[in-house]
């Protein structure tokens with residue numbers, strides 16, 4: 001057995017990421033490869049989890065051969081890789097490697113040319129991640145994301161009513177821009193598309209553009225490279241409604257931010273409506289220039305919270321209705337009480353149940369629900385995660401013992417797994433700081449310190465981030 005097999009997964013993955021250097025363009029790595037989460041190494045097959053089918057498909061069809069070669073170069077000639085889909089693997093898009101020097105960012109037309117791939121041929125700009133059509137087409141609005149399909153509840157009431165107000169009177173200075181923030185899968189994108197649909201229905205002549213912030217960045221880079229900035233500005237300066245999604249990904253992109261600042265001002269001066277979304281409020285988006293923060297916060301800022309039980313039930317019922325499937329009330333309650341944080345997962349659970357029932361030819365009842373969703377729901381309320389479970393998985397991963405982890409040893413090979421375990425205990429259980437400290441024979445302030453340290457590392461270092469995700473997936477038993 002190769003020695004590589006015994007290495008922790010994250011290290012294997014880090015080696016692969018490092019090998020991409022100079023072979024696959026950094027933007028492609030950051031957009032498509034770095035968000036993969038290594039979940040297993042079975043035999044010589046490295047198993048990577050990705051969040052959506054589009055990513056799997058893209059990696060397999062467009063990057064497959066090249067990544068296969070890189071995996072072999074990094075780990076050994078007998079290594080291969082495979083990709084599985086797991087919505088829980090959704091990883092933030094951020095630089096996988098060292099931060100770029102902001103001053104050098106896209107400095108000259110030459111400097112932004114990506115290094116030529118040594119094998120195969122790659123798109124210079126990664127295409128949109130979803131199945132959405134090209135961004136410079138108003139039909140990029142998802143036809144399913146309408147106000148009619150949106151269930152309002154206490155958690156999204158304010159955002160919903162502001163979105164409606166904007167849709168009814170786009171461009172009013174009092175609600176321009178509209179800034180919607182909230183966690184993953186809570187309906188931000190849906191809501192901004194709904195505004196776009198409504199405005200287009202009322203004013204078909206209006207130019208409505210939806211674009212993910214990463215696509216804006218890519219388009220901007222391409223325009224500089226192709227010396228085509230006039231066309232870029234011509235396009236963006238003449239939009240009536242700009243919907244720009246997930247602006248937290250502007251982090252650290254100084255030139256893009258400068259360009260966006262100009263676009264923003266121009267559009268606002270023209271009375272065009274701007275809607276922005278982010279996973280956090282403007283002042284909390286790291287690496288965003290102050291002048292942008294104040295512009296973004298200069299209209300209305302609204303948040304979406306995770307849906308409460310009644311809203312989750314209503315969403316499931318609506319979804320079942322739209323799929324024309326009858327779901328008994330107790331099954332709806334069963335799912336709604338177990339999937340409680342993310343509407344995308346809620347929908348995923350329902351879709352999985354419907355598919356399972358039709359494939360197996362069984363009725364949709366609670367038994368089918370348990371059979372179809374058992375694993376899917378285990379990490380949720382259904383199975384309580386304990387500190388012992390976390391300790392066991394962390395110890396196995398790092399090949400250390402429980403005695404070691406709870407001992408006074410301070411060498412890095414023991415202290416690091418201990419900090420990871422403490423971090424995960426806080427993230428995955430409801431246990432208090434002092435109780436976590438007691439479990440590891442430490443003071444509560446040591447736990448808080450460890451948590452902070454690992455948290456910083458996860459946001460700065462793709463390997464740690466991948467490690468935490470991979471351990472969490474194992475602990476949740478997904």
Ligand code: ADP
Pocket residue numbers: 145149150151152156182183184185186187188189190191315343344347
């Ligand atoms: P976000 O942009 O916040 O990550 P999305 O807008 O992509 O979330 O929503 C995730 C999924 O959940 C989408 O399929 C969306 O249609 C659905 N969804 C979110 N909120 C609601 C809601 N209030 N009512 C109905 N469906 C919703």
Ligand code: MG
Pocket residue numbers: 188189190245246
């Ligand atoms: Mg979104």
